[in-house]
Amino acid sequence: MCNPVSCGHPPNIINGYIMTKDHTYGSLLTYGCVPGYNLVSHGKLRCAVDRSWKGDVPSCEPVNCGIPPSIYNGKVDFNQTTYKERAFYFCNNGFDLIGSGMHKCLATGAWSNTSPSCQPVFCGEPRQVINGEVHGKNFTSIKL
Template sequence: GKWNGSNQQCLAVSCDEPPNVEHASPETAHRLFGDIAFYYCSDGYSLADNSQLLCNAQGKWVPPEGQAMPRCIAHFCEKPPSVSYSILESGSKAKFAAGSVVSFKCTEGFVLNTSAKIECLRGGQWNPSPMSIQCIPVRCGEPPSIMNGYASGSNYSFGAMVAYSCNRGFYIKGEKKSTCEATGQWSSPTPTCHPVSCNEPPKVENGFLEV
């Protein structure tokens, strides 16, 4: 009436090291079935929601039922990327705390295509995205017209030039080119066109001139 064989034991299932979570470190006393790993975020970050993983019966680390994987979100934003022809008015800091508002200012001759301000949101995102910001060239209107002449050129953006010419029988007086300035105005003064004139006609022997 005796059982043969050595004593049997039931051992708890064990899990591997808890998985890595970006910007967080796990802490756990053991890694056996039912044990809990607690995650702690690095400075400047906080947990979005769940902070735990459980060692389950299959030897896997899983979040509690109905919970997501631990995730650390930033309390700061990285310095916004540079925008062509702009200056970041809020200094040259490498990081900005959540809630910070920074402003862009365009260099001379350029204007913003949208709001100049963006805000650092909790989670490390800028709102609106800096990628939506552009500094576009100032535009001038039609160049001033001149009597008996015309302007050549189709680009009316900051820094562009138009050239003035006179109609046949007229000559130009003044600066022939005008530039679109940062103010949105064409450089002045505008040239003028004057009639071409001739000297006295030559005299002819034994004749006379009628005009």
């Protein structure tokens, strides 16, 4: 009785895993990636008669969330747009940030949180002016 040739444990890939259990002659390996990563190059490895794996080893690359949304009267700072990276939102002078100022690239390829907004700073009701009148409604800036 003959035993099938085994190629042993196939090469591991970073942020990935081997889905195939059969490591004997003629078997074709299937790889997968952990959440937040996509399989790049659908390289296939096959167990050869000389007990080696033949073919191209695939790789797993981080999901790309794309450019984070811009906001009016503010800006967004970021270095990368891939899984686990962060984007930070800031408002121009005279505006307050409403919502989360930090967004993270998720495994789904979307940015966490909804986009914040920059609203004018509310100065409050102006004080009374002696021998004068105050006109206006929003009071985001005052001219005397």
